Each structure stands twice: as structure tokens, then as C-alpha cells.
Amino acid sequence: MAATTASAGAHRARNSHDLRTIATIWVVLSIVADLLFWFLAGPHIPPGRMSDQAEGAQFDFNVLFVVALPVVILVWTYLGFAIIRWRASRHDADEAPVGVPARTALRIQTSWIAITTVVVIGLFGFGTYELIAPAGAGGGEGPTAIWKPTTKTILPIQVIGQQWMWTYRYPSFGGFETSQLIVPDNTEIAFHVTSLDVIHDFWAYQLGVKADANPGTDNIAYVKPQQLGRFTVRCDELCGLWHGAMYNYGHVVSPTAFYHWATTTEKKLAANTKTLPPFAWTYTPDANGADGGYYLDNVNPYSKSSLYGANTVKVKQYGASAAQS
Amino acid sequence: MSRGARASVAGMLFAIAVGLVVFVAMAFLRTEPPTVDLASGHQAGKPVDLTLQTVGSIGYGIHPEWVSYLVKDQQGKWIHSTLWNLPAHTTVHVTILQYDSGSPIRNQQRGLVTGVGGAMLNGKRLTNVNSYEGNGIGHTFSVPSLGINVPLVGVAGNAKDFCNVAPCTMQEAHNTVTFTFKTPGVGQYHWQCFVPCGLGYLYGNGGPMQTIGYMDGLLKVVA
Numbered sequence: 001m002a003a004t005t006a007s008a009g010a011h012r013a014r015n016s017h018d019l020r021t022i023a024t025i026w027v028v029l030s031i032v033a034d035l036l037f038w039f040l041a042g043p044h045i046p047p048g049r050m051s052d053q054a055e056g057a058q059f060d061f062n063v064l065f066v067v068a069l070p071v072v073i074l075v076w077t078y079l080g081f082a083i084i085r086w087r088a089s090r091h092d093a094d095e096a097p098v099g100v101p102a103r104t105a106l107r108i109q110t111s112w113i114a115i116t117t118v119v120v121i122g123l124f125g126f127g128t129y130e131l132i133a134p135a136g137a138g139g140g141e142g143p144t145a146i147w148k149p150t151t152k153t154i155l156p157i158q159v160i161g162q163q164w165m166w167t168y169r170y171p172s173f174g175g176f177e178t179s180q181l182i183v184p185d186n187t188e189i190a191f192h193v194t195s196l197d198v199i200h201d202f203w204a205y206q207l208g209v210k211a212d213a214n215p216g217t218d219n220i221a222y223v224k225p226q227q228l229g230r231f232t233v234r235c236d237e238l239c240g241l242w243h244g245a246m247y248n249y250g251h252v253v254s255p256t257a258f259y260h261w262a263t264t265t266e267k268k269l270a271a272n273t274k275t276l277p278p279f280a281w282t283y284t285p286d287a288n289g290a291d292g293g294y295y296l297d298n299v300n301p302y303s304k305s306s307l308y309g310a311n312t313v314k315v316k317q318y319g320a321s322a323a324q325s
Numbered sequence: 326m327s328r329g330a331r332a333s334v335a336g337m338l339f340a341i342a343v344g345l346v347v348f349v350a351m352a353f354l355r356t357e358p359p360t361v362d363l364a365s366g367h368q369a370g371k372p373v374d375l376t377l378q379t380v381g382s383i384g385y386g387i388h389p390e391w392v393s394y395l396v397k398d399q400q401g402k403w404i405h406s407t408l409w410n411l412p413a414h415t416t417v418h419v420t421i422l423q424y425d426s427g428s429p430i431r432n433q434q435r436g437l438v439t440g441v442g443g444a445m446l447n448g449k450r451l452t453n454v455n456s457y458e459g460n461g462i463g464h465t466f467s468v469p470s471l472g473i474n475v476p477l478v479g480v481a482g483n484a485k486d487f488c489n490v491a492p493c494t495m496q497e498a499h500n501t502v503t504f505t506f507k508t509p510g511v512g513q514y515h516w517q518c519f520v521p522c523g524l525g526y527l528y529g530n531g532g533p534m535q536t537i538g539y540m541d542g543l544l545k546v547v548a
Binding site (some may be wrong): 240 | 431432433434436437438442452453455456457470472496515517519521530531534535536537541
């Protein structure tokens with residue numbers, strides 16, 4: 001009896017010692033890994049910091065990673081420790097480590113449930129806040145955006161997808177349309193994303209913007225660039241033979257340079273703009289090809305230009321003050 | 326023959342049959358038109374001629390009713406292909422004989438001539454085409470990554486000498502569009518028509534618009 005009690009005591013002592021060792025290794029490794037990640041890798045995590053939204057996405061990713069790293073390290077440490085320290089060949093039968101059955105270990109169960117609940121609910125709260133605070137975090141919010149920026153001056157840019165290229169309309173500058181995407185730095189921008197045929201997906205990678213381009217839908221995504229430079233635009237929805245070629249580059253320029261470019265381009269493209277349908281948030285593509293004749297879904301024949309922009313809305317002029325700041 | 330041997334033979338035959346089906350399917354899927362070589366024999370610094378025609382229906386092959394581009398090879402023969410070898414950093418004189426009728430286009434922005442020099446339509450300067458006027462636009466020649474877009478004005482669909490089967494001749498109704506552009510460095514650059522001219526396909530973008538050899542292809546720029 002005395003021998004059994006002594007043996008149980010020895011087990012408990014060994015278990016406590018092992019747990020302390022695991023905890024120490026875990027804490028040290030977690031702190032080191034988190035610090036290394038945050039300061040060395042964190043600043044280089046895509047999509048970078050070219051816009052408010054991109055920086056937000058990078059921050060979110062880094063926070064999630066810093067939370068996840070200790071969990072991973074705990075599992076690996078425990079596993080490694082078990083393999084090395086608790087290997088059967090290292091112990092005699094009566095010395096084998098004996099733990100408390102998990103089924104009756106109320107403290108362990110409660111702690112486990114409490115910790116995981118706190119982590120999951122915490123991440124849920126964090127993620128929700130990070131989605132709402134930066135006005136949708138660069139994601140498409142549909143035609144009636146729920147989370148809008150508080151800034152008064154918002155530059156609308158319409159993004160039009162068609163098989164297989166992107167074009168852009170600038171309603172604040174006469175509604176000209178171009179295949180160049182030029183945006184001003186330090187200015188709140190509303191991308192109005194739509195399509196003339198199938199579903200595409202507008203992904204301005206370094207800006208941290210991603211919004212589906214659906215025909216007949218105005219999908220709004222907000223962004224505020226904060227660095228000059230070039231960014232990549234890709235289609236991120238498989239859309240046919242040349243989906244892989246459906247990309248181009250946009251540029252963030254100074255507000256002054258943007259204003260100059262926009263006004264110059266407006267004049268340069270005036271003749272073409274006159275032939276475009278009136279500006280509308282969405283357009284009605286013809287389902288039947290170039291000149292109709294085969295109507296699969298009872299859609300009207302090719303829309304005349306007057307019908308083409310039936311949902312024309314008045315767009316507030318982009319403030320010159322923002323352009324000149 | 327034992328049961329095991331029979332099972333082995335049956336298994337082998339099944340494997341051969343599956344292999345044959347996969348082989349034929351892959352051979353069909355990987356079929357592509359020949360690449361027309363306009364780069365060989367090219368002298369550095371000299372321009373290259375690229376002569377194309379667009380027709381309302383190719384008239385032969387597995388899709389005789391499909392709209393298509395054709396290219397003239399170095400021997401002056403019309404080839405049904407949209408894959409062309411071109412020398413790098415070279416001026417290309419393009420002549421497109423447009424035999425197809427036109428219509429309004431889905432995106433009138435494609436009516437603008439961009440990325441090329443000296444665009445002419447039947448000898449007159451070409452800068453922008455309103456597809457809602459006249460015979461509309463039949464097709465475009467566009468290379469998005471090079472910023473090239475040239476609208477090809479349609480011919481009257483009821484013209485007496487309207488060409489129905491390729492290759493069309495100079496005696497048949499057509500518009501002649503000419504322009505030049507400079508090839509970039511070595512690489513493959515996708516080009517396509519931006520008029521959804523795949524009639525009978527939803528949104529006009531199926532069939533010939535999604536099949537290399539008809540309304541899209543590659544500029545294979547070589548050293």
C-alpha cells in the first residue's frame with residue numbers, strides 16, 4: 001500500500017515536472033516565433049501597404065498568424081515531448097507515465113473549452129471589426145454598400161469586365177472610358193464593378209481590393225491608396241479561354257498628376273465618349289451576340305445606346321480640392 | 326485459361342481501351358492550327374507584312390459556319406490560322422481585308438483605334454468608329470497587353486457580291502484596313518476580336534470566340 005502511494009506520488013511529481021517543461025518550452029518558442037514573425041516577416045506579407053485596405057489586410061493576417069503560431073507550437077512541442085520523453089522504450093512498465101483520464105479531468109476540460117472559446121470569439125470580434133472599420137476592407141459590398149467611408153469626397157471609378165479585358169469609366173470626368181486604370185493617392189475611391197457578359201472578378205492585388213463583376217450588378221468596393229506605384233489587376237473568376245490573359249496594371253499617382261491625366265484624357269477621348277452609352281452603374285448586355293437572331297432567354301435584341309444606359313444616375317463631381325491637395 | 330489469367334487479360338484490354346480513349350480525347354483537345362511563320366528570312370531592320378482577312382463563315386473544316394480570320398503566308402497562300410510567328414522589335418505592316426458584315430458592338434470603347442500607327446480605312450484616316458452608324462463594326466483586331474485595338478468596319482450584309490465562303494477574293498465586297506505596329510520582345514501575346522461574333526452562343530462569346538484558329542490567337546514573337 002505504502003509502495004503504491006509512493007509510486008503514485010512519484011508519477012504526479014514527474015507529470016508536474018514534464019508539464020512545466022512543456023509549458024516553458026512552449027512559452028519561450030512562442031514568444032520568439034511571434035516576435036520573429038511580427039518584425040521580420042510581417043511587413044512583407046502580401047498584399048503590402050499600398051492602400052489603407054491592403055495595410056488592414058496585412059495587419060489582419062499578421063494578427064491571425066501571431067495568434068495561431070502558439071497553438072501550432074503547443075501541438076508540436078507536446079508531440080515532440082511525447083515522442084522523446086514518454087517513449088515506451090525509455091521506461092519500465094511500472095515507470096510508464098500515467099496521466100489523469102481526460103474524461104474525469106474537469107479542470108483540463110473546462111480550461112480547454114474556455115481557452116478555445118475565448119480564441120474563437122476573440123477572432124470573430126476582431127475579424128468583424130476589421131471588416132467594418134475600413135469600410136468593407138476592400139471587398140465588394142454589392143450595390144448598396146453597408147459600410148461606407150466617412151470622407152465626403154469619394155472618387156467613383158467604374159470597372160467594366162468583358163471577355164477578356166478590363167476597361168474603366170470615370171463618371172466625374174465626362175464618363176470617358178479607357179483601358180488605363182489611374183488612381184490618385186490619398187483619396188477615397190469607390191470602385192463600381194460590373195460586367196458586360198459573364199462573371200469576372202476584379203482583383204487589384206496590391207490595393208487589397210477584390211470584387212465580383214456580375215452583369216447587371218453594381219458591386220461597390222472602397223479603397224484609399226497611400227503609396228505611389230504600380231499595382232496588378234487580375235480577373236479572379238474563371239471566365240473562358242483567355243481568362244489567364246485578363247490582367248493589366250494600374251497606377252497610383254499624385255492627386256495633381258491624376259487630375260492632369262483625367263482632364264487631358266477626357267478631352268482626348270471626347271469623340272469616343274460621345275459614342276458610348278450614357279454613363280450607368282450597370283449595362284444590359286445582349287444575350288445573343290453581335291447582331292442577335294437567336295434568343296435563348298427572351299432578352300430583347302441588342303440594346304440601343306439609349307436603352308443601354310437606362311439606369312443613368314447623376315454623379316457628384318470629384319472635388320478639385322482633393323485633386324489639388 | 327485460368328480464372329486469374331482471364332482476369333489479367335480483361336484488365337489489360339480495359340487499360341488499353343481507356344488509354345486509347347484518353348489518347349484520342351487529348352489529341353482532339355490539343356489540336357491547334359498551324360503556326361504561320363512570318364519571321365524566317367526576315368532581315369533585321371526591315372518591316373514585315375501581315376495580311377489578314379475576316380470572313381463571315383469559313384466554309385470548310387469542322388465548323389464551316391463559324392466566323393474566322395485567315396492569314397496569308399510568305400508564299401501568298403491563305404491559311405486558316407490565328408497563330409503567327411513574327412520577328413521581335415520589328416515594324417509590322419498590317420493589311421486586313423474585312424469581308425464580314427457589322428453591328429453595334431457590346432462596348433463602344435472598342436471603336437477607338439489605339440496602339441498602332443497610320444490606321445487607314447479604304448485609304449482614309451481611321452481613328453474612331455461609331456458602331457451605331459453605317460454598317461457597324463464587324464470585328465476588331467486587339468492585342469490587350471500591347472494596347473492595340475483596331476475596329477474593322479462591316480460591309481453591307483445585303484451587298485450583291487458579299488463573300489460567303491473563305492478565302493474571299495478582292496472582287497468581293499470588303500473594307501481594307503491598314504496600320505502598323507512594332508512587335509515587342511520575344512514572347513507570346515494573345516490577340517482577339519472584341520465583337521461578340523459567335524452567333525448562336527450565349528452572349529456571342531462561345532464557339533469561334535473561344536477557339537484558337539477563328540477569332541483569337543497568339544502573336545508568337547521570336548528572336
